[in-house]
Amino acid sequence: MSLLEFSHVSFTRENRTIVNDLSLSIEAGDFLSIVGPSGSGKSTLLRLCCHLISPTEGTIRFHGQDLMRFNPMELRKQISYCFQMPYLFGDTVRNNLEYPFLLRNQPVDPDRLEELFAAFQMSTNNLEKEIQNLSGGEKQRIALMRSIVFRPEILLLDEVTSALDVANTQIVEKVIEALNQAGITILWITHNPEQSRKYANKILTIDTGEVRSLEAIR
Numbered sequence: 001m002s003l004l005e006f007s008h009v010s011f012t013r014e015n016r017t018i019v020n021d022l023s024l025s026i027e028a029g030d031f032l033s034i035v036g037p038s039g040s041g042k043s044t045l046l047r048l049c050c051h052l053i054s055p056t057e058g059t060i061r062f063h064g065q066d067l068m069r070f071n072p073m074e075l076r077k078q079i080s081y082c083f084q085m086p087y088l089f090g091d092t093v094r095n096n097l098e099y100p101f102l103l104r105n106q107p108v109d110p111d112r113l114e115e116l117f118a119a120f121q122m123s124t125n126n127l128e129k130e131i132q133n134l135s136g137g138e139k140q141r142i143a144l145m146r147s148i149v150f151r152p153e154i155l156l157l158d159e160v161t162s163a164l165d166v167a168n169t170q171i172v173e174k175v176i177e178a179l180n181q182a183g184i185t186i187l188w189i190t191h192n193p194e195q196s197r198k199y200a201n202k203i204l205t206i207d208t209g210e211v212r213s214l215e216a217i218r
């Protein structure tokens with residue numbers, strides 16, 4: 001059984017088909033790069049994966065069960081989505097990184113937060129920084145940290161290095177590679193052709209909402 005399976009999925013809005021009859025199987029441990037022109041439906045595909053939107057037609061199965069039947073809040077603990085435009089809330093970085101613990105009624109684990117900052121080669125002093133004072137690249141990394149405080153089963157990444165310099169892009173790539181090596185399934189939208197081939201075992205090319213190719217490269 002595939003971990004996540006799309007069969008004949010379409011998504012239509014305002015008489016426009018954004019995803020068209022898409023079928024795709026994602027296996028546990030896959031590292032899938034998603035590429036394709038702007039507006040081809042890549043983000044829409046990720047939104048479908050964690051039930052931020054529902055298919056107009058077709059079925060998505062997670063562990064063999066209809067994704068629409070999972071409680072969306074519970075589902076998003078297992079399938080975590082890191083948005084293209086980092087969405088941070090509250091006043092400080094700490095508010096954002098403590099939120100996943102609150103959601104699970106668990107005490108905040110300072111060691112886990114330290115471990116995350118160490119992985120991203122950032123100082124824990126950033127915890128007290130105000131969101132409005134963060135750079136675009138800092139926001140991107142804090143949003144990514146928040147998505148992985150608790151390791152999800154599937155991590156959905158939407159151009160998460162677009163605001164980062166070369167050095168920080170490499171740091172983030174290594175974090176993501178390590179997560180995949182630890183068994184987390186990754187679906188990663190990237191516009192960078194080199195990045196798309198560096199770590200992935202499969203490359204999905206979509207265009208006008210349809211699968212153009214699914215290439216196994218490892």
Ligand SMILES: Nc1ncnc2c1ncn2[C@@H]1O[C@H](COP(=O)(O)OP(=O)(O)OP(=O)(O)O)[C@@H](O)[C@H]1O
Binds near residue numbers: 013039042
């Ligand atoms: N809920 C919606 N209602 C109407 N149009 C939508 C909706 N969601 C997406 N679209 C449109 O569908 C198309 C595909 O959008 P999507 O964000 O999935 O593309 P993308 O491949 O991720 O693009 P980019 O690479 O530029 O981020 C776009 O033209 C977008 O405006």
